[in-house]
Amino acid sequence: MSHLQAIKKSTTPYSKPKPVKKIFIAGVGAVGCTLIQQLEKQPSLRIVGICNSRRVQWFNNGKANYAHDDLQKAPDKNWEQILKKLISFKQGSVIFVDATGSPEVSDLYPELFENGIHVVTPSKLANTQSQETFDKLHEISVKNNVEFHYETNVGAGLPVVNTVKNLISSGDKILEISGVVSGTMTYLFSELEKGATFSETVNKARTLGYAEPDPRDDLSGEDVARKFLILARICGIKIERDEVSVESLIPNHLKKVESTQFLKELKESDSHWNERIQNEAENGRVLRYTGKLKDGKISVGIESVPKLSALGSLTGTTNLITIRTKRYNDQPLTIQGPGAGKEVTAAGVLADLLKI
Numbered sequence: 001m002s003h004l005q006a007i008k009k010s011t012t013p014y015s016k017p018k019p020v021k022k023i024f025i026a027g028v029g030a031v032g033c034t035l036i037q038q039l040e041k042q043p044s045l046r047i048v049g050i051c052n053s054r055r056v057q058w059f060n061n062g063k064a065n066y067a068h069d070d071l072q073k074a075p076d077k078n079w080e081q082i083l084k085k086l087i088s089f090k091q092g093s094v095i096f097v098d099a100t101g102s103p104e105v106s107d108l109y110p111e112l113f114e115n116g117i118h119v120v121t122p123s124k125l126a127n128t129q130s131q132e133t134f135d136k137l138h139e140i141s142v143k144n145n146v147e148f149h150y151e152t153n154v155g156a157g158l159p160v161v162n163t164v165k166n167l168i169s170s171g172d173k174i175l176e177i178s179g180v181v182s183g184t185m186t187y188l189f190s191e192l193e194k195g196a197t198f199s200e201t202v203n204k205a206r207t208l209g210y211a212e213p214d215p216r217d218d219l220s221g222e223d224v225a226r227k228f229l230i231l232a233r234i235c236g237i238k239i240e241r242d243e244v245s246v247e248s249l250i251p252n253h254l255k256k257v258e259s260t261q262f263l264k265e266l267k268e269s270d271s272h273w274n275e276r277i278q279n280e281a282e283n284g285r286v287l288r289y290t291g292k293l294k295d296g297k298i299s300v301g302i303e304s305v306p307k308l309s310a311l312g313s314l315t316g317t318t319n320l321i322t323i324r325t326k327r328y329n330d331q332p333l334t335i336q337g338p339g340a341g342k343e344v345t346a347a348g349v350l351a352d353l354l355k356i
Contacts, residue, residue: 019044019093020043020044020045020046020093021044021045021046021093021094021095021353021356022046022047022048022089022093022094022095023039023045023046023047023048023094023095023097023353024047024048024049024050024051024082024086024094024095024096024097025047025049025050025051025097025099026050026051026096026097026098026099026100026102026105027051027052027097027098027099027100027101027102027105028050028051028052028066028071028099029099030209030342031099031122031342031345031346031349032050032097032099032346033066033342034342034343034345034346035097035099035346035349035350036050036064036066037346038346038347038350039064039350039353042350042353042354044354045095045353045354047059047064048089048094049082049085049086050064050066050071051077051082052071052077053077053100053102054076054077055071055072055073055074055075055076055077056074056075056076056077056078056081056082057070057071057074058085079104079108083108083111083112083115086112086115086117087115087116087117091115091116092116092118092145092146094116094117094118095117095118095119095120095353095356096108096112096117096118096119096120097119097120097121097349097353098119098120098121098122098123099121099122099123099349100123101123101125102123102125103125105123106121106123106125106126109126109137109148110136110137110140112146113137113140113141113144113146113148114140114144116144116145116146117146118146118147118148118149118356119141119146119147119148119149120148120149120150120349120352120353120356121149121150121152121153121349122150122152122153122156122345122348122349123150123153124150124153124223124226124227124230126150127150127153127226127229127230127233128226128229128230128241130240131233131238131239131240134233147355147356149352149353149355149356150230150352151348151351151352152345152348152349152352153226153227153230154181154227154230154231154321155181155227155319155321155335155337155339156183156319156338156339156340156341156344156345156348157337157338157344157345157347157348157351158319158321158335158336158337158338158339158344158348159335160181160231160321160335161230161231161234163323163333163335164177164231164234164235164323165234167323167325167327168234168235168236172325172326172327172328173325173326174235174293174323174324174325175294175324175325175326175329176292176293176294176322176323176324176332177228177231177235177292177293177294177321177322177323177324178290178291178292178293178294178321178322178324179290179291179311179319179320179321179322180288180289180290180291180311180314180318180319180320180321180339181224181227181228181291181319181321181339182218182223182224182227182289182319182339182340183210183316183317183318183319183338183339183340183341184205184210184211184215184218184223184317184340185218185224185288185289186288186289186314186315186316186317186318186319186339187201187205187210187316187317187340188201188202188205188289189277189286189287189288189289190314190315190316191204192273192274192277192287193277193281193286197267197270197273197274198266198269198270198272198273198274199263199266199267199269199270202215202219202263202266203263205218206263209340209341209342210317210340210341213259214259214262215262215263216250216254216255216259216262219248219249219250220246220248220249220250220255221246221247221248221249221289221300221301222246224246224289224291224300225241225244225246225291225298225300226241227291228244228291228292228293228298228300229241229244229298231293232293232296232298235293237293237296239296239298243297243298244298244299244300245297245298245299245300245301246300246301247300247301247302249289249302251268251269254266280304281307284306284307284308285304285305285306285307285312286304286305286306286307286312287302287303287304287305288302288303288305288311288312288314289301289302289303290302290303290311310334316338317338317339317340317341318336318337318338318339319335319336319337319338319339320334320335320336321334321335321336322334323335
């Protein structure tokens with residue numbers, strides 16, 4: 001053996017087999033189904049069960065061959081029975097993935113934590129309830145030595161949440177977080193700049209899966225408000241939702257109508273947005289839907305920016321988040337990339353699973 005070979009042999013890290021974690025996925029919509037596909041290539045993660053709003057299906061052969069028809073024929077969902085089965089596994093070996101966006105499911109987190117079950121979720125519901133609920137939830141997870149990961153709460157698969165956490169844990173101080181954190185809104189305004197109408201763009205975003213089934217969840221600004229609320233709380237700021245200033249894009253008379261009626265009557269807003277976009281273009285500017293966290297306060301709404309600026313040049317579903325800290329003050333950190341889409345969101349969830 002040569003000297004070089006001896007060095008290589010002595011420095012080769014020993015790869016210890018990872019213990020297999022059991023995954024239960026609640027919600028098999030766009031993100032849930034994509035996650036199932038991505039998990040096929042992860043031997044250390046095994047799906048033991050899935051459920052939708054009505055049915056639950058268990059897998060005993062180590063591989064989840066998900067088919068919509070099979071799930072439709074599966075037994076009725078019963079959370080008491082599901083939890084009983086998950087708790088029966090070795091403590092710490094189960095990860096519960098909430099891909100539902102359902103309050104009923106997020107309300108289960110405390111019980112899951114108390115029984116040694118980790119939680120990974122793209123849903124923002126649990127983290128955006130009252131400050132008291134947020135604090136108690138995180139205290140329970142720490143007390144029971146379980147992990148709670150929600151990187152995809154902000155920026156889909158972009159490393160925003162963990163970056164902020166790491167900066168704080170290393171002793172840095174967050175001074176300001178700002179930018180575009182909604183891929184849906186980037187898509188909306190970049191399409192309007194190309195000449196598309198407001199109503200057709202909203203419908204297209206819904207069809208492509210960029211917007212929620214009821215686009216008002218995005219157009220209201222609530223999605224962006226929730227993301228900044230989570231970032232603020234991670235920074236240690238005590239803040240409630242009603243303290244966040246939010247500008248809505250929804251016409252007042254369409255705020256409470258049925259979803260189908262909303263989509264039908266949205267055409268009435270086309271001329272307004274066409275005129276507004278043209279006025280900005282004449283001045284070399286564009287509109288972006290931004291958020292800002294500074295001095296303990298959050299503001300969310302439409303901002304006019306130069307077309308040739310970093311925010312102005314955003315297209316597609318791109319997010320751009322700027323983090324200014326005590327260390328990164330003159331040159332703040334910038335995180336940029338796709339902020340919507342089932343593939344990147346599912347990949348973000350998978351990354352959280354692999355951390356555990």
